[in-house]
Amino acid sequence: EVQLVESGGGVVQPGGSLRLSCAASGFTFDDYAMHWVRQAPGKGLEWVSLISGDGGSTYYADSVKGRFTISRDNSKNSLYLQMNSLRTEDTALYYCAKARATCMDVWGQGTTVTVSS
Amino acid sequence: SYVLTQPPSVSVAPGQTARITCGGNNIGSKSVHWYQQKPGQAPVLVVYDDSDRPSGIPERFSGSNSGNTATLTISRVEAGDEADYYCQVWDSSSDHLVVFGGGTKLTVL
Numbered sequence: 001e002v003q004l005v006e007s008g009g010g011v012v013q014p015g016g017s018l019r020l021s022c023a024a025s026g027f028t029f030d031d032y033a034m035h036w037v038r039q040a041p042g043k044g045l046e047w048v049s050l051i052s053g054d055g056g057s058t059y060y061a062d063s064v065k066g067r068f069t070i071s072r073d074n075s076k077n078s079l080y081l082q083m084n085s086l087r088t089e090d091t092a093l094y095y096c097a098k099a100r101a102t103c104m105d106v107w108g109q110g111t112t113v114t115v116s117s
Numbered sequence: 118s119y120v121l122t123q124p125p126s127v128s129v130a131p132g133q134t135a136r137i138t139c140g141g142n143n144i145g146s147k148s149v150h151w152y153q154q155k156p157g158q159a160p161v162l163v164v165y166d167d168s169d170r171p172s173g174i175p176e177r178f179s180g181s182n183s184g185n186t187a188t189l190t191i192s193r194v195e196a197g198d199e200a201d202y203y204c205q206v207w208d209s210s211s212d213h214l215v216v217f218g219g220g221t222k223l224t225v226l
Contacts, residue, residue: 102207110159
C-alpha cells in the first residue's frame, strides 16, 4: 500500500524554525518527484514546493521562497521541509504528496504548523 | 501567475448531476486535475488529465476541458459526494508551477 506520513509540526513563535518530515512507503521513492502543499484553517489548497526524484531540482511558491527549503533522502525514503523565518501566515496543515506527472496522486494526512506568539 | 476561478458553492439534489467549473485563460490547452476533500480528510485525486479517473474512483465522476473552462461532472450524486472540490493545473510558464483553484463546496440537498 502506498503511504505517506508527515511529522514534525508544532507551535512556534514568529521568526522561528521547524523541520517537517514525510515518510514514504509502498513505492519506489526515488522514481517520483514530491510536493509539499499547505492549507490554512478554513482556506483552500496552496502549493508550497516541489523536488525532483533525484533531488537535483527544486521549486518554490513565491510566498516561501528564500525561507523554506525542500530536500529528500532517498536512502531513507523521506522528504523534508525546512521552514525558517516563520510568519503567522504560515500557519496551516502541511501535506506531502506524491507527484504523478503534473498531478498529485497520493497525499499524506498532514501535519499542523501553528505560528503564534 | 495563472489564475483558476471556481464557484464557491454548488448545490444539487441526490440523484441529480452536479457540474463544477474551473475557469482559466485558455485552460483548454492545459491538463486539468480535480481533487475531492471531505471534512477532516486529505485531498483525493478524482480526475486527472482532464478526464481520466484513477483506479477506485466511480465512473460517476467525469471531466471535460475546452476553451476557457474545465468541468467536473458528478452523475447520480450521492450524499457521500458532499465535499470541497479543487481544480489544479501545471503552469510551466512561471516559477509558480502548480496552481489550485479556490475550491467549490458541493452541498447535497
